[in-house]
Amino acid sequence: MALISIRSLTKRYPGGVTALDGLTVDIERGIVGLVGSNGAGKSTLLKILLGLIDPTSGEATVFDMDVRTRGTDIRQFVGYLPEHDCLPPDASATDFVSHLALMSGLPRAAARERTAEVLRHVGLYEERYRAIGGYSTGMKQRVKLAQALVHDPRLLLLDEPTNGLDPAGRDEMLELIHRTGTEFGIATIVASHLLGEIERVCDFLVAIEGGQLLRAAPLGSFTEQTGTLAVEVEEGSEALAARLTAQGLEAIADGRAVLIALTDDRPYDIVRDTIVDLGLALVRIEQRRHKLEDLFRDMPIPPGAGATATGAGATATAGASVAEEGPR
Amino acid sequence: MTAPITAGTPTGSIYDIGYRGYEGPRLGRAHAIRSLFGHSLRTAYGIGRGGRAKIAPFVLGALAILPAVAIVGVLTLAVRFGAGERIAEQSPIRYETYFSTISTIVALFCAAQAPELFGRDQRHGILSLYFARALRRSDYALARIGGFAAALLLLELVPQLVLFLGRSLLSPDILGAVRNDLPSIPPILIQGILSAGLLGGLAMAISAFTPRRAYATAGIIALFVIPGIVAGVIAGLGSSDIGNWLFLTSPSSVLDGTNAALFGAQLSSEFFFINLPDVAYFATAIAGIVGSVAITIRRFNRFTA
Numbered sequence: 001m002a003l004i005s006i007r008s009l010t011k012r013y014p015g016g017v018t019a020l021d022g023l024t025v026d027i028e029r030g031i032v033g034l035v036g037s038n039g040a041g042k043s044t045l046l047k048i049l050l051g052l053i054d055p056t057s058g059e060a061t062v063f064d065m066d067v068r069t070r071g072t073d074i075r076q077f078v079g080y081l082p083e084h085d086c087l088p089p090d091a092s093a094t095d096f097v098s099h100l101a102l103m104s105g106l107p108r109a110a111a112r113e114r115t116a117e118v119l120r121h122v123g124l125y126e127e128r129y130r131a132i133g134g135y136s137t138g139m140k141q142r143v144k145l146a147q148a149l150v151h152d153p154r155l156l157l158l159d160e161p162t163n164g165l166d167p168a169g170r171d172e173m174l175e176l177i178h179r180t181g182t183e184f185g186i187a188t189i190v191a192s193h194l195l196g197e198i199e200r201v202c203d204f205l206v207a208i209e210g211g212q213l214l215r216a217a218p219l220g221s222f223t224e225q226t227g228t229l230a231v232e233v234e235e236g237s238e239a240l241a242a243r244l245t246a247q248g249l250e251a252i253a254d255g256r257a258v259l260i261a262l263t264d265d266r267p268y269d270i271v272r273d274t275i276v277d278l279g280l281a282l283v284r285i286e287q288r289r290h291k292l293e294d295l296f297r298d299m300p301i302p303p304g305a306g307a308t309a310t311g312a313g314a315t316a317t318a319g320a321s322v323a324e325e326g327p328r
Numbered sequence: 329m330t331a332p333i334t335a336g337t338p339t340g341s342i343y344d345i346g347y348r349g350y351e352g353p354r355l356g357r358a359h360a361i362r363s364l365f366g367h368s369l370r371t372a373y374g375i376g377r378g379g380r381a382k383i384a385p386f387v388l389g390a391l392a393i394l395p396a397v398a399i400v401g402v403l404t405l406a407v408r409f410g411a412g413e414r415i416a417e418q419s420p421i422r423y424e425t426y427f428s429t430i431s432t433i434v435a436l437f438c439a440a441q442a443p444e445l446f447g448r449d450q451r452h453g454i455l456s457l458y459f460a461r462a463l464r465r466s467d468y469a470l471a472r473i474g475g476f477a478a479a480l481l482l483l484e485l486v487p488q489l490v491l492f493l494g495r496s497l498l499s500p501d502i503l504g505a506v507r508n509d510l511p512s513i514p515p516i517l518i519q520g521i522l523s524a525g526l527l528g529g530l531a532m533a534i535s536a537f538t539p540r541r542a543y544a545t546a547g548i549i550a551l552f553v554i555p556g557i558v559a560g561v562i563a564g565l566g567s568s569d570i571g572n573w574l575f576l577t578s579p580s581s582v583l584d585g586t587n588a589a590l591f592g593a594q595l596s597s598e599f600f601f602i603n604l605p606d607v608a609y610f611a612t613a614i615a616g617i618v619g620s621v622a623i624t625i626r627r628f629n630r631f632t633a
Contacts, residue, residue: 050460053632072357072462080460086453090378102363103461105354114350121347131378147457152350184347 001064002026003155003187004049009058011044011211019044021211022058027189031181033202033219034191041211042191043083046157050080062155076105079148083159086144089133093124093143096132097150104151111150118146122176138169145176156180156188162197174201228288229260231271234281243274262287360463361471368475372441384440389483392430395421396487400494407498416495423512424591426488427519431580434523435552437483438531443544445472446532450539455631465628473532473621480524488516515590522613523583529620530579536624552579572604576612585609
């Protein structure tokens, strides 16, 4: 059974906004990136998994427990880092985090001990006795991570954990998340709209858009090589494309580049010779890789309700393949 | 940013003994509720917060206890002159008058401290961290209300305890004095619970609806003061019963009614003209407690965290 199992999960808010629309996916242990643009339904999904909001329809289980009925049991073993500010300015990090450890069911002595340990882990030392109001954004974000970790959860749900951080702060936060997920083996879901960050820490990706699953697969499969050769020249890409087409290649000009369909090694020689013949200034020849961004850029507009349902079914199979390759 | 100095540098790794999991007991929901109850009680008195947070609750607490201390002081003097018993009997500060003597202080305590609990959690977005833990939303609401009501109970009963100890210990016949005062204890406890429950419940219900401290404070004062004035005006205008019954919308009048019924005494002089059956006061007080708790729970169940 999967760590998290989601079956045709739908959430409609009273205002008529559909945040999740028949989402079906299995999520296994590991560091899983939940990607999607703003409003794709990422936060809503995390809140449903926590039992913070009820789904309109569909099923979701965490640790094989139903999120609707076993919320308190699930939450004993889940750490949550919300997207928004959630820290009182007048309390110290130590007081606040240990209070929340009690709220997770830890005995008082254990709560104190775990707080000290976890604050040290996130890199808060002497400043942990000072009021949080005086902290930098980076330090606040660390406190948010500490409170999510203090009760040693089996699952971490991080909602835009690098929100508001400068580049150095981002790097540190991502490093922390990576360590937490790999060294401590805590299953982690990182929701983010920043694909570059997700790429750096996650093993698996679950991409959602408009509340529906786009794709769920190991990270590598999102960025594998494509069968496209890109040839970039200073000028004359149109002429190059025409000559290449004349020699029987599938080639189209795309700005300064010419994109050539690649089935074997043959095009490389033809391209070289053609460029020499035309006397063009070559900038680069590279085999194109899929970019994570393509996932959203090439997204087809959902044609109709019926077709969308089939699409969701097909991608759900991709989700199952995550489940197969997932356990570590 | 100071963080990079401490994180990831070689000095940090010396102390880094690695992450350890937690294998100890997880006491779950009941433990979380108890802890939050205790936290709310302490926070109501500003304990665990900065020094400024303690000023209002401690000043009000001192004011609430002052009449009891004063009367015990007077008794001590009177005993020396052999007038102890007469003073004890005729003092205006007795068990049955104490609740109304300090009712303004209790109301101010509500207005000042109830918004500290719910307002702060809402203002800083802390609610979603509570709701993401091992308790239910209703647990959160009940633990907070319960902690605040317990704080009010302390505010009201500690002075009574001082009074009781003073009266007993200063009496020539200590056992006799205790025996004499024992029948007053159940009414004191019941009145204390009704008062703490009703005033605390109403104050918490109002502060549950706004993150803004000032609004909550104003709302609480309005609810405690305005109904009494309205009822007073209407009762003064007409001879009908409506004005009489309207006093049931005023928390302080209701508690005055239960107090009089419990101690078998007269209503305090300003309400001499109200003549409602005792059961009406008790029913209203209990309905007020249950209603305010239900409204608060509903509020947090619907809160989008």
